[in-house]
Amino acid sequence: MQRLTTSTSAAPTLSCVSLGCDARALPSPRPCSLSYALRQGLARRSLPQIESAHPPHAVRSRTIGRIEMMEATGGALSIDTQGCLARAQVSALIQIEGRATASQGERTAEIGPGGLCLIRSGRPLELQFESPFRIVLIEAPEEEIADRFPLWRAAMLVPIQGRGGVPAIFRDAVSSLRRWQDSLNGTGSDGLADALINLMGALVCFAAPIAPHHARQSLHQKDRIKQVVQLNLRDPDLDVDRIAAFTGIPPRRIHRLFADEGMSLMRWVWAQRLEQCYRELMQDSAGGRSIGDIAYTWGFNDQAHFSRAFRKRFGISPREARRQSHLEIA
8 A cells, every 4th residue: 555645844755655665755845635645646656566456547637616626546545644734625525436534633434435525624634545446526615615614624524425315416416517527618617616615515514414402502692792792892801701701601612603703703803893983983073082082992902003904994094984974974
Protein backbone atom coordinates (compact mmCIF):
# COMPACT_ATOMS: atom_id res chain seq x y z
CA MET A 1 0.00 0.00 0.00
CA GLN A 2 1.22 3.48 -0.86
CA ARG A 3 1.04 6.25 1.75
CA LEU A 4 0.87 9.97 1.04
CA THR A 5 2.12 12.40 3.66
CA THR A 6 2.00 16.19 3.36
CA SER A 7 3.73 18.77 5.56
CA THR A 8 3.86 22.54 6.06
CA SER A 9 7.51 22.83 5.01
CA ALA A 10 8.55 24.82 1.94
CA ALA A 11 7.01 22.14 -0.24
CA PRO A 12 4.82 19.22 0.88
CA THR A 13 6.55 15.85 0.50
CA LEU A 14 5.17 12.65 -0.90
CA SER A 15 6.58 9.30 0.13
CA CYS A 16 5.82 5.66 -0.69
CA VAL A 17 6.42 4.07 2.69
CA SER A 18 5.66 0.39 2.13
CA LEU A 19 7.31 0.31 -1.31
CA GLY A 20 10.51 2.03 -0.17
CA CYS A 21 10.29 4.88 -2.70
CA ASP A 22 12.49 7.94 -2.24
CA ALA A 23 10.56 10.97 -1.00
CA ARG A 24 10.30 13.71 -3.59
CA ALA A 25 8.82 17.20 -3.43
CA LEU A 26 5.47 17.94 -5.02
CA PRO A 27 5.61 20.38 -7.96
CA SER A 28 4.73 23.45 -5.87
CA PRO A 29 3.53 24.29 -2.37
CA ARG A 30 -0.22 24.93 -2.31
CA PRO A 31 -3.24 24.35 -0.11
CA CYS A 32 -3.95 20.63 -0.02
CA SER A 33 -7.57 19.75 -0.72
CA LEU A 34 -8.68 16.14 -0.53
CA SER A 35 -8.91 15.94 -4.32
CA TYR A 36 -5.38 17.36 -4.63
CA ALA A 37 -4.01 14.79 -2.15
CA LEU A 38 -5.70 11.96 -4.05
CA ARG A 39 -4.43 13.25 -7.37
CA GLN A 40 -0.85 13.41 -6.11
CA GLY A 41 -1.09 9.99 -4.49
CA LEU A 42 -2.37 8.33 -7.64
CA ALA A 43 0.17 10.16 -9.79
CA ARG A 44 2.95 8.37 -7.90
CA ARG A 45 1.47 4.96 -8.74
CA SER A 46 3.42 4.73 -12.00
CA LEU A 47 6.05 2.12 -11.07
CA PRO A 48 5.91 -1.03 -13.25
CA GLN A 49 5.51 -3.41 -10.30
CA ILE A 50 2.49 -1.46 -9.07
CA GLU A 51 0.83 -1.24 -12.46
CA SER A 52 1.10 -4.98 -12.92
CA ALA A 53 -0.60 -5.70 -9.60
CA HIS A 54 -3.39 -3.11 -9.66
CA PRO A 55 -5.86 -1.65 -12.12
CA PRO A 56 -4.91 1.52 -14.05
CA HIS A 57 -5.01 4.72 -12.00
CA ALA A 58 -7.07 7.51 -13.48
CA VAL A 59 -8.24 10.93 -12.34
CA ARG A 60 -10.74 13.16 -14.06
CA SER A 61 -11.85 16.50 -12.62
CA ARG A 62 -14.15 19.31 -13.58
CA THR A 63 -14.71 22.76 -12.06
CA ILE A 64 -18.34 23.87 -11.90
CA GLY A 65 -18.48 27.39 -10.51
CA ARG A 66 -17.25 27.13 -6.89
CA ILE A 67 -17.52 23.32 -7.00
CA GLU A 68 -14.88 20.80 -8.02
CA MET A 69 -16.03 17.37 -9.19
CA MET A 70 -13.39 14.64 -9.35
CA GLU A 71 -13.59 10.97 -10.30
CA ALA A 72 -10.70 8.75 -9.24
CA THR A 73 -9.89 5.10 -9.88
CA GLY A 74 -6.96 3.28 -8.29
CA GLY A 75 -5.56 0.47 -6.22
CA ALA A 76 -4.79 0.22 -2.51
CA LEU A 77 -3.84 3.66 -1.22
CA SER A 78 -3.42 5.43 2.12
CA ILE A 79 -3.49 9.22 2.50
CA ASP A 80 -2.55 11.19 5.60
CA THR A 81 -2.89 15.01 5.53
CA GLN A 82 -1.30 15.56 8.96
CA GLY A 83 0.44 18.93 8.90
CA CYS A 84 -1.07 19.85 5.55
CA LEU A 85 -2.06 23.42 4.76
CA ALA A 86 -5.59 22.34 3.95
CA ARG A 87 -8.22 24.28 2.07
CA ALA A 88 -11.40 24.96 4.06
CA GLN A 89 -13.77 22.73 2.11
CA VAL A 90 -16.45 20.13 2.64
CA SER A 91 -16.23 17.07 0.40
CA ALA A 92 -18.97 14.59 -0.45
CA LEU A 93 -17.29 11.24 -1.13
CA ILE A 94 -19.35 8.79 -3.18
CA GLN A 95 -17.98 5.25 -3.10
CA ILE A 96 -18.80 3.60 -6.42
CA GLU A 97 -16.53 0.54 -6.10
CA GLY A 98 -14.35 -0.76 -3.28
CA ARG A 99 -14.31 0.30 0.34
CA ALA A 100 -12.81 3.28 2.17
CA THR A 101 -12.07 4.11 5.79
CA ALA A 102 -11.85 7.78 6.76
CA SER A 103 -10.60 8.94 10.18
CA GLN A 104 -10.49 12.45 11.59
CA GLY A 105 -9.93 13.10 15.27
CA GLU A 106 -12.09 10.63 17.22
CA ARG A 107 -14.43 9.94 14.31
CA THR A 108 -14.08 7.07 11.85
CA ALA A 109 -16.36 6.15 8.97
CA GLU A 110 -16.33 3.05 6.79
CA ILE A 111 -17.89 3.57 3.37
CA GLY A 112 -18.83 0.63 1.16
CA PRO A 113 -20.00 0.46 -2.45
CA GLY A 114 -22.95 2.79 -3.00
CA GLY A 115 -22.31 4.68 0.22
CA LEU A 116 -21.56 8.34 0.84
CA CYS A 117 -19.75 10.39 3.46
CA LEU A 118 -19.22 14.11 4.11
CA ILE A 119 -15.63 15.02 4.97
CA ARG A 120 -14.24 18.29 6.30
CA SER A 121 -10.84 19.49 5.16
CA GLY A 122 -8.77 21.83 7.29
CA ARG A 123 -8.13 19.12 9.90
CA PRO A 124 -5.79 16.11 9.74
CA LEU A 125 -7.44 13.30 7.80
CA GLU A 126 -6.52 9.68 7.17
CA LEU A 127 -8.18 8.01 4.19
CA GLN A 128 -7.46 4.40 3.33
CA PHE A 129 -8.45 2.24 0.39
CA GLU A 130 -7.47 -1.35 1.16
CA SER A 131 -8.32 -2.62 -2.35
CA PRO A 132 -9.05 -1.26 -5.85
CA PHE A 133 -11.59 1.54 -5.75
CA ARG A 134 -13.56 4.04 -7.78
CA ILE A 135 -14.95 7.19 -6.16
CA VAL A 136 -16.41 10.58 -6.98
CA LEU A 137 -15.67 13.67 -4.89
CA ILE A 138 -17.74 16.84 -4.84
CA GLU A 139 -15.89 19.67 -3.04
CA ALA A 140 -17.58 22.89 -1.90
CA PRO A 141 -16.29 25.91 0.08
CA GLU A 142 -16.70 25.19 3.79
CA GLU A 143 -17.96 28.71 4.57
CA GLU A 144 -20.97 28.25 2.29
CA ILE A 145 -21.98 24.99 3.98
CA ALA A 146 -21.38 26.50 7.45
CA ASP A 147 -23.40 29.65 6.68
CA ARG A 148 -26.44 27.76 5.42
CA PHE A 149 -26.51 24.66 7.60
CA PRO A 150 -25.74 25.22 11.32
CA LEU A 151 -25.40 21.51 12.23
CA TRP A 152 -22.94 20.73 9.45
CA ARG A 153 -20.15 19.63 11.82
CA ALA A 154 -22.34 16.89 13.28
CA ALA A 155 -22.82 15.43 9.79
CA MET A 156 -19.11 14.98 9.07
CA LEU A 157 -17.82 11.38 8.80
CA VAL A 158 -21.29 9.89 9.21
CA PRO A 159 -21.65 6.87 6.85
CA ILE A 160 -24.69 7.37 4.59
CA GLN A 161 -26.37 4.64 2.59
CA GLY A 162 -27.29 5.78 -0.91
CA ARG A 163 -30.14 3.36 -1.59
CA GLY A 164 -32.99 5.87 -1.44
CA GLY A 165 -34.25 9.29 -0.36
CA VAL A 166 -31.94 12.30 -0.24
CA PRO A 167 -28.68 10.31 -0.65
CA ALA A 168 -30.00 8.58 -3.77
CA ILE A 169 -31.13 11.92 -5.25
CA PHE A 170 -27.67 13.35 -4.58
CA ARG A 171 -26.01 10.34 -6.24
CA ASP A 172 -28.33 10.66 -9.27
CA ALA A 173 -27.55 14.38 -9.60
CA VAL A 174 -23.81 13.71 -9.51
CA SER A 175 -24.21 10.83 -11.97
CA SER A 176 -26.04 13.18 -14.35
CA LEU A 177 -23.26 15.76 -14.04
CA ARG A 178 -20.65 13.11 -14.82
CA ARG A 179 -22.62 12.00 -17.86
CA TRP A 180 -23.04 15.49 -19.30
CA GLN A 181 -19.89 17.22 -18.04
CA ASP A 182 -18.28 17.39 -21.49
CA SER A 183 -21.19 19.48 -22.75
CA LEU A 184 -20.98 22.01 -19.90
CA ASN A 185 -19.63 25.49 -20.46
CA GLY A 186 -19.41 28.56 -18.24
CA THR A 187 -23.09 29.42 -18.71
CA GLY A 188 -25.13 28.32 -15.72
CA SER A 189 -22.14 27.11 -13.69
CA ASP A 190 -23.01 29.24 -10.67
CA GLY A 191 -26.58 27.93 -10.71
CA LEU A 192 -25.34 24.33 -10.83
CA ALA A 193 -22.93 25.09 -7.97
CA ASP A 194 -25.82 26.51 -5.91
CA ALA A 195 -27.88 23.39 -6.59
CA LEU A 196 -25.03 21.07 -5.55
CA ILE A 197 -24.40 23.03 -2.34
CA ASN A 198 -28.10 22.84 -1.49
CA LEU A 199 -28.07 19.10 -2.12
CA MET A 200 -25.01 18.76 0.12
CA GLY A 201 -27.00 20.69 2.73
CA ALA A 202 -29.80 18.17 2.33
CA LEU A 203 -27.24 15.45 3.07
CA VAL A 204 -26.21 17.39 6.19
CA CYS A 205 -29.83 17.44 7.37
CA PHE A 206 -30.17 13.74 6.53
CA ALA A 207 -27.04 12.78 8.48
CA ALA A 208 -27.70 15.10 11.46
CA PRO A 209 -31.48 15.60 11.75
CA ILE A 210 -32.77 18.17 14.25
CA ALA A 211 -35.32 16.93 16.76
CA PRO A 212 -38.32 19.35 16.86
CA HIS A 213 -38.03 19.99 20.61
CA HIS A 214 -34.31 20.74 20.23
CA ALA A 215 -35.08 23.24 17.47
CA ARG A 216 -37.70 24.98 19.64
CA GLN A 217 -35.29 25.07 22.58
CA SER A 218 -32.57 26.60 20.41
CA LEU A 219 -34.90 29.31 19.11
CA HIS A 220 -36.05 30.12 22.63
CA GLN A 221 -32.48 30.36 23.94
CA LYS A 222 -31.40 32.54 21.03
CA ASP A 223 -34.33 34.90 21.64
CA ARG A 224 -33.33 35.17 25.31
CA ILE A 225 -29.75 36.01 24.35
CA LYS A 226 -30.86 38.70 21.90
CA GLN A 227 -33.19 40.25 24.48
CA VAL A 228 -30.38 40.41 27.03
CA VAL A 229 -28.06 41.97 24.45
CA GLN A 230 -30.61 44.65 23.53
CA LEU A 231 -31.18 45.52 27.19
CA ASN A 232 -27.44 45.82 27.85
CA LEU A 233 -26.28 47.16 24.51
CA ARG A 234 -24.89 50.35 26.08
CA ASP A 235 -22.63 48.38 28.43
CA PRO A 236 -19.04 48.57 27.05
CA ASP A 237 -18.06 45.50 29.11
CA LEU A 238 -20.76 43.29 27.60
CA ASP A 239 -19.18 40.03 26.42
CA VAL A 240 -20.09 36.37 26.05
CA ASP A 241 -19.29 35.59 29.70
CA ARG A 242 -21.57 38.39 30.95
CA ILE A 243 -24.31 37.30 28.59
CA ALA A 244 -23.92 33.73 29.86
CA ALA A 245 -24.22 34.98 33.44
CA PHE A 246 -27.40 36.93 32.60
CA THR A 247 -29.08 34.07 30.72
CA GLY A 248 -27.73 30.99 32.50
CA ILE A 249 -26.68 29.55 29.14
CA PRO A 250 -23.06 28.28 29.02
CA PRO A 251 -20.68 30.27 26.76
CA ARG A 252 -19.95 27.24 24.56
CA ARG A 253 -23.66 26.74 23.97
CA ILE A 254 -24.05 30.43 23.11
CA HIS A 255 -21.31 30.17 20.47
CA ARG A 256 -23.01 27.10 18.95
CA LEU A 257 -26.41 28.83 18.86
CA PHE A 258 -24.97 31.73 16.88
CA ALA A 259 -23.03 29.56 14.43
CA ASP A 260 -25.89 29.94 11.90
CA GLU A 261 -26.03 33.75 12.08
CA GLY A 262 -23.20 34.24 9.62
CA MET A 263 -21.23 36.13 12.29
CA SER A 264 -20.14 35.53 15.87
CA LEU A 265 -22.29 36.79 18.75
CA MET A 266 -19.97 39.69 19.56
CA ARG A 267 -19.84 40.77 15.92
CA TRP A 268 -23.63 40.75 16.00
CA VAL A 269 -23.50 42.91 19.16
CA TRP A 270 -21.23 45.38 17.37
CA ALA A 271 -23.57 45.45 14.40
CA GLN A 272 -26.51 46.29 16.69
CA ARG A 273 -24.52 49.08 18.33
CA LEU A 274 -23.54 50.54 14.97
CA GLU A 275 -27.17 50.47 13.85
CA GLN A 276 -28.16 52.44 16.97
CA CYS A 277 -25.41 54.98 16.36
CA TYR A 278 -26.46 55.39 12.74
CA ARG A 279 -30.08 55.94 13.80
CA GLU A 280 -29.11 58.61 16.33
CA LEU A 281 -26.81 60.40 13.89
CA MET A 282 -29.59 60.53 11.32
CA GLN A 283 -32.04 61.89 13.91
CA ASP A 284 -29.58 64.42 15.37
CA SER A 285 -29.00 66.36 12.16
CA ALA A 286 -28.58 69.64 14.08
CA GLY A 287 -25.53 68.22 15.84
CA GLY A 288 -26.84 68.63 19.36
CA ARG A 289 -24.59 65.80 20.52
CA SER A 290 -21.06 65.10 19.43
CA ILE A 291 -20.26 61.99 17.43
CA GLY A 292 -17.94 60.84 20.21
CA ASP A 293 -20.73 61.18 22.77
CA ILE A 294 -23.12 59.10 20.68
CA ALA A 295 -20.46 56.42 20.15
CA TYR A 296 -19.63 56.35 23.87
CA THR A 297 -23.33 56.03 24.76
CA TRP A 298 -23.53 52.83 22.74
CA GLY A 299 -20.46 51.13 24.20
CA PHE A 300 -17.65 52.38 21.94
CA ASN A 301 -14.67 53.68 23.94
CA ASP A 302 -12.36 54.38 20.99
CA GLN A 303 -13.76 56.95 18.54
CA ALA A 304 -11.20 56.18 15.82
CA HIS A 305 -12.05 52.49 16.01
CA PHE A 306 -15.75 53.36 15.97
CA SER A 307 -15.32 55.52 12.85
CA ARG A 308 -13.51 52.73 10.98
CA ALA A 309 -16.16 50.16 11.95
CA PHE A 310 -18.95 52.59 11.00
CA ARG A 311 -17.48 53.25 7.56
CA LYS A 312 -16.91 49.54 6.95
CA ARG A 313 -20.55 48.77 7.75
CA PHE A 314 -22.33 51.71 6.07
CA GLY A 315 -19.83 52.88 3.46
CA ILE A 316 -19.72 56.43 4.83
CA SER A 317 -18.16 58.08 7.89
CA PRO A 318 -20.28 59.12 10.92
CA ARG A 319 -19.76 62.76 9.95
CA GLU A 320 -20.97 62.08 6.42
CA ALA A 321 -24.03 60.28 7.79
CA ARG A 322 -24.94 63.33 9.86
CA ARG A 323 -24.35 65.67 6.91
CA GLN A 324 -26.47 63.45 4.68
CA SER A 325 -29.33 63.60 7.18
CA HIS A 326 -29.10 67.40 7.29
CA LEU A 327 -29.31 67.62 3.49
CA GLU A 328 -32.35 65.31 3.38
CA ILE A 329 -34.19 67.50 5.90
CA ALA A 330 -33.25 70.68 4.03
